[in-house]
Amino acid sequence: MPGMASLDWDTIAILVALGAFPVSLALTRFFMYWNSAHGIVGIDVHKLARPKIPEMCGAAVPVTLVVFAVIYCLMTGANWIPFTAYSLVVGLTAVVGAVDDRLKLRGIFKPLLTLFCGLPLLILGLEFPGQVYDPTLRVPLFGGYHLHIIYPLTILIVISVTSNTVNMLDPLNGSMSGGISIVSGGLLIGLLLTGGNSSSIFLYASLLFSLLGFFYYNRFPSRAFSGNVGQLSIGASLGALAILGKTEIASVVAMFPNIQNSFFFLSRIRRFTEHRELKARPTRLLDDERLASSEDPAAPLTLVRTLVAGKPAKEEEIVSDIWGLFLASTTLAVITLFLTGVML
Amino acid sequence: MNKRVVAYQLGIFVTQWALMILGFGILTRIVAPLRLVALNLPFGSYFDASVKALVALALSAIWLFVWDRQVRFYFYRRPT
Numbered sequence: 001m002p003g004m005a006s007l008d009w010d011t012i013a014i015l016v017a018l019g020a021f022p023v024s025l026a027l028t029r030f031f032m033y034w035n036s037a038h039g040i041v042g043i044d045v046h047k048l049a050r051p052k053i054p055e056m057c058g059a060a061v062p063v064t065l066v067v068f069a070v071i072y073c074l075m076t077g078a079n080w081i082p083f084t085a086y087s088l089v090v091g092l093t094a095v096v097g098a099v100d101d102r103l104k105l106r107g108i109f110k111p112l113l114t115l116f117c118g119l120p121l122l123i124l125g126l127e128f129p130g131q132v133y134d135p136t137l138r139v140p141l142f143g144g145y146h147l148h149i150i151y152p153l154t155i156l157i158v159i160s161v162t163s164n165t166v167n168m169l170d171p172l173n174g175s176m177s178g179g180i181s182i183v184s185g186g187l188l189i190g191l192l193l194t195g196g197n198s199s200s201i202f203l204y205a206s207l208l209f210s211l212l213g214f215f216y217y218n219r220f221p222s223r224a225f226s227g228n229v230g231q232l233s234i235g236a237s238l239g240a241l242a243i244l245g246k247t248e249i250a251s252v253v254a255m256f257p258n259i260q261n262s263f264f265f266l267s268r269i270r271r272f273t274e275h276r277e278l279k280a281r282p283t284r285l286l287d288d289e290r291l292a293s294s295e296d297p298a299a300p301l302t303l304v305r306t307l308v309a310g311k312p313a314k315e316e317e318i319v320s321d322i323w324g325l326f327l328a329s330t331t332l333a334v335i336t337l338f339l340t341g342v343m344l
Numbered sequence: 345m346n347k348r349v350v351a352y353q354l355g356i357f358v359t360q361w362a363l364m365i366l367g368f369g370i371l372t373r374i375v376a377p378l379r380l381v382a383l384n385l386p387f388g389s390y391f392d393a394s395v396k397a398l399v400a401l402a403l404s405a406i407w408l409f410v411w412d413r414q415v416r417f418y419f420y421r422r423p424t
Contacts, residue, residue: 142369145376149393249368256357263408264415301419307349309419320345328354332361339365 024213058230166235186330200245
């Protein structure tokens with residue numbers, strides 16, 4: 001655009017992405033109204049009053065992400081191939097999430113179906129080499145290595161893992177939207193400081209601002225729940241951005257709280273299952289509305305259960321702890337990004 | 345904020361972060377340059393990549409095992 005000639009591309013990317021905040025905010029508000037009116041509600045089980053909260057409002061985030069990816073391409077004339085791959089990954093995982101929200105699929109289907117959601121990245125990457133992914137993994141302090149066979153195959157696993165691990169760490173009001181906002185914000189700052197490309201900066205910024213729009217209604221006490229549609233697509237967005245933005249290792253570090261939660265859940269339960277199907281719940285609600293660790297030895301050792309071990313806490317305090325952990329892991333991720341350019 | 349548990353978790357994260365970078369260092373400097381299977385064999389490059397992927401998988405399993413022990417050490421010392 002001629003009028004934007006005096007601004008650098010990173011500034012333009014962030015300015016365009018800022019628009020994602022009001023759009024996501026308005027869309028969340030719309031989904032709250034529409035879903036409530038159509039009986040799409042969930043029960044907030046961590047409140048004594050067990051209020052009914054509109055579900056699937058997280059759909060606002062993938063819709064905003066896809067719309068803004070198109071707007072950015074049209075405004076700046078950016079290469080449409082990575083944006084198409086990104087939009088398809090986010091859109092497909094949102095569809096899987098929406099289907100799961102409505103049909104209540106068995107636990108095994110989500111990881112299986114989300115495996116296929118990475119196909120647009122893989123196919124477009126193979127069709128247009130160098131435009132979607134770069135199979136050279138850059139390692140902090142040690143250089144890097146070329147993974148021309150393994151890297152494409154891991155793309156499918158990455159999308160499935162990131163989408164499902166984000167899906168698993170949304171037990172409390174605002175824990176996922178706030179936590180992933182911290183991750184995307186931190187990685188955005190890291191990319192800005194280390195000279196990431198403008199397209200990746202735009203996509204991280206649009207993820208951050210669209211999440212903040214949803215977070216406004218999702219924070220404690222929640223007036224909107226994300227649903228699988230939001231959780232899976234937000235996780236897939238992080239996974240796709242790790243590949244497109246070459247922030248693979250930093251993204252793993254930033255998602256340490258998610259990794260810990262999923263690993264301990266799966267290592268105890270030993271199968272893919274839904275929280276609603278668990279016989280032994282990880283936490284219990286006390287009469288004063290504090291959460292305490294379950295006394296059932298068969299209960300999974302989730303991150304929340306670890307945080308309340310020996311000391312029951314109020315929901316908002318636990319959410320603050322989770323954000324503190326995301327802040328710590330994201331700080332390590334930003335250091336990782338800096339170290340990626342350093343050789344021992 | 346439950347400072348005690350957050351501080352302990354932070355310690356775990358820093359340990360796992362350091363181990364992870366060390367693991368990637370081993371893969372980059374030691375495992376990746378190895379020629380485990382002759383590349384001129386049929387599917388030689390695929391076998392070579394598979395063996396290296398298995399080494400990476402084994403390192404990941406060790407990494408998760410260390411993580412598991414640290415969390416369990418904290419959790420099972422405390423009453424639920």
